[in-house]
Amino acid sequence: MADDMTTQIFREEAYDLLSELESSLLELEEIPDDEDVINRVFRALHTIKGSGAMFGFDDIASFTHRVETVFDMVRNGDLDVNRDLLSLALLSRDHIFKLLENGINDELEASGNTIIEGLEKIAAQDSPVVESESVEDLSDSESGQHDTPVEKTDIEFTGCFFKIKITPEGKSEVAAEDLTPLLTELSNIGEIKSEVIHSKETSGDSGNWWEIIIATESDQLTIEEIFFFTDVPIKVDVTQIEESEFESLNPDDLNQEQAEEAEIKEDDVTPDEKSDPSEPVKKIDESVQTIDDEDSDSHKIGDILVKRGVASPDDVNSALKEQRQKREKRKAHKQEASSSIRVAAEKLDYLVDLVGELVIVQAQISQVVSEEKNPVLTALSEELERLSDELRDSTLGIRMLPIGTTFSKFRRLVRDLSEELGKEIELETRGAETELDKTVIERLSDPLVHLLRNSIDHGIEIPAERKAAGKSEHGTITLSAEHSGGEVLITISDDGKGMSPDVIKAKAAEKGLISADEELSEKEIFNMIFLPGFSTAKSITSVSGRGVGMDVVKKAIDLLRGSIDIDSTKGQGTIITIRLPLTLAIIDGLQVRVEDGYYVIPLSLVEECVELTRQDIDEANGQQFINLRGEIVPYIRIREWFEIEGEAPDIEQIVITGVEGSRMGIVVDTVIGEHQTVIKSLGRVYRDVDGISGATIKGDGTLALILDVPKLVRSVISEIRASNW
Incomplete structure (x- = not known):
């Protein structure tokens, strides 16, 4: 059971990492020289x-290692980023x-x-010598079958030294063999120079603890990530130290207070920089390193560099300020990560259901x-x-996610599809922090996807056409x-x-x-593209042409109780706007009554309420229209639509709604008032009721009953069109 749970944890974290990897690769395509x-x-x-190696996914570990x-x-800096490399990385x-x-x-x-093979070919073209382990060596080392460090080639070491302190969490007992997989993983990124075990007998503490010093070209965050997935109850503290400090001192002499004062690495000042005082310090570490002079006086290396003319005070202060900011960002990131937890979606759904029952x-x-x-x-x-009300808002807030999680994956879609169609298209995203219910996002x-594919295929022209039209070749x-x-x-x-309204x-x-001579507004013509089977494509391709897609979009938006609107200018582009409720669980509604039945109209669709008298009906000559301040607005009677028996009152109420740019009235007996509506799904008998x-x-x-206003509006428009036809 525990193994299944840890495997599931790995999968969830891996999916997040793969999402981050994809977005980073696409970002790297735009800024290929960005080291971050x-x-x-x-x-x-x-x-x-x-x-992957730690949890037994050796096939993933082996493949990922080679990438x-x-x-x-x-x-x-031995290999340049290019489009072919990124395409293979995305694959x-x-x-x-x-x-x-x-x-x-x-x-x-x-x-x-x-x-x-493709990656290694690109690597070989750029640099004939590629350091790599064989697949057999990788599978042995990463599965924990031996603890010897990975053999390195004879290259001058230009990395850093880190001290890693591992202590049991609380009163937990941790044995040396529990750390073997972690040490193996450490040896894969560098060379373990020293490993000291402090037993509880010698240290006086409640349990054993370890100090490890490693020489590596990886950064501190990479080392910390090795311990991220472990289920061994330990606390890990990673501190960068100087090579000179490692060579001359025992790890016991490097206490935590000194480590936190570490400021810069000795190898950060190159020989060229020492010989040329005008060259600024290029790398100054985030901590201030204290060293001992021969007379035992302690000085910060930053002061020594200024004294020797290697760097100016402004260089040192600027570098220290930058490193302090980075340290604060890392601390904030760690604090944020530790203050959030992963909760199963089913538990959240159950919580929302309970809150809904409480509201009732x-x-x-x-x-x-x-x-x-x-x-x-x-x-x-x-x-x-x-x-x-507070509990409802708080619970619904828990279900809210930034829509950027959905936006980010569309970059890959635009990249691949534009390349397939021979177009140059850039995707810009805005408002990624906007929060929406997770169910709506899903x-x-x-x-x-359908709308973006439609914009890529039908909207953006090929570079030659755009250039001929006086536009940039990039859409x-x-x-x-x-x-x-x-x-x-x-x-x-886009x-x-x-x-073109005429073409549609x-x-x-x-x-x-x-009919060919039917009078339609431009908005009504544009809405034709949402009809099943409708397509203006001249030929069927792998992307479009079958008339399937936009009608699916319409149905999906309707199921989300949303609306979709199109505005387009020939030669300039198209704008498609989708309106969606924040949540599907609890909404604000307007409660109305017809005879003995009660209905709820989503408040977000309600514009106003007016009276409908017998005089209004007589003036319309029996047609279901009302003159609302000079505008003719059609209406539908709920009594007639659902065939409710009984006589309507002399003065009825019309709820004026706005959907997809059209206004329509819904005639009811009485408007009761606002109502906090907990939405319940219908049974099979009523599920398909229009x-x-x-x-x-x-x-x-x-x-x-909650009225499906968009469907009622479309029904009325269809009836009007049929009667005019």
């Missing part, structure tokens, strides 16, 4: 390799994902070998208390309502998100050729969807 991005790529690969070797050359990321999902098989092994019970209590008219009970009821992914697609009241607006815009209308008439999207439980325990 290169280090992020290397660290992601290294962590996947190390943790990591190539990026180690990039990190050391490597996909290969690791498949290994995680399916495990190794003959087909995957063959494709993995092809990827490695609270509404029932409020209704009973209002009938009793007891001031004490009324005060308690109001306090319960306040706490219930269901939104496929519609956004741009912008994907943005922002909050707007209780909704989130997601916009996909600077392509736009859509002609195609719709050709397919028999409308005009109903769900149900909720009122305070008195009775049921209220």
Whole structure:
């Protein structure tokens, strides 16, 4: 059971690392010389390799190690970043994902070998000598079958020395063999120069603890990541030390206080810098290193460098300030990581369900208390309502995720598809920090894929066409998100050729969807592309042309209780705007009544409420229209739509709604007021009823149906169009 749990933890972390790896590789394509991005790529690969070996995923560890070797050359400046290298690196990321999902098989092994051959070919072209271990050596060392350090080639060591202090957590007992896999992993990134075990008998502490000094070309974060996945109950402290300090002192002499004062590495000042006082200090470490002069007086090396003319005070102060900022960022990152936990989605869903039930019970209590008219009970009821609202908001906030988690994966889609179609397209994203319910984000992914593919294929022109039109050869697609009241607006815009209303209308008439002489607004014409089977593509390709996709988008957005709007200018581009509710669990609604039945209309769609009198009906000559301040607005009667028996009152109420740029009225007997609506799914009998999207439980325990306003609007528009036709 424990093994299954740790394996699952590895998988979840690996998926996160693969997502980070993909985004870093795509970012590296834009800024190939950025050392920070290169280090992020290397660290992601290294962590996947190390943790994969630790948890028994030897196939992943073996493959990732060979990819990591190539990026180690990039990190050391021996290999330049180019598009071919990044394409193979992205394929490597996909290969690791498949290994995680399916495990190794003959087909995957063959494709993995092809990827490695391509990477090694690129590496060989740039640098004829590539340091790497054989697959056999890798599998032995990373599986923990031997503890000897990896043999190094005879190259001048230009790395750093680190002291690693490992102590048991709390009163836990940790044996030396428990650390063997970790030491093996350490030996793979450097050479362990010293290993001191302090026993509880000699140290006076409650248990054994270890001090290890390692020489490595890796950075401190890489070392810390080795201990990230371990389930051994230990605390690890990694501190950089000087080579001179290592050579002359016993590790026991380097106490924690001295380590925290370490400021710069001795090898940071090159011979050239020492001979040329005008050359600034290029690398100054984040800690201030104290050394002893022959007269036992202690001085900071920063002061010594200034005294010797190697660096100016401004150089030293600037470097120290920069390193302090980096240290604060790392501390903040660690603090943030330690203050968050991973929770199963099922547990969150169950919590939201419980809060929903609590909201219903609270509404029932409020209704009973209002009938009793007891001031004490009324005060308690109001306090319960306040706490219930806060708990609801807090719980729904837990389910909120930044939409950037979805946006980031589309960079790869745009990159691969534009390359396939021979187009040059850049994806810009904005508002990635905008938060949305996790369920909405999950269901939104496929519609956004369809819309982006449509923009890439139909919207952006090929470079030659763009150049002829006086545009830049590079097209741009912008994907943005922002909050707007209780909704989130997601916009996909491009600077392509736009859509032609005449072409769309002609195609719709050709397919028999409308009559050729039918009068339609530009917005109504654009909405034709969401009809099933509609496509303006002249030929069927692997991307489009079958008329499948945009109707799927429409259905998916409707299921999310959202709306979609299109605005396009020929020759300039297209803007598609999606409006979505923040959450699918609890919404604010307007409660209405027809005869003895109660209904809820999502408040985000309600514009206003007006009266409908017999005079209004007579003036319309029996047609279902109302003159609303000079605008003709159609309406639909809920009584007629659901065939409810009984006589309508003399004065009815019309709830004016706005959907997809169209206004429509919903006629009811009475408007009751706002209602906090906990959405419940319908059973099989009512699931396919037109005009109903769900149900909720009122305070008195009775049921209220939630109206599917977008579907009602489309039904009315279709009927009007059919009658005019």
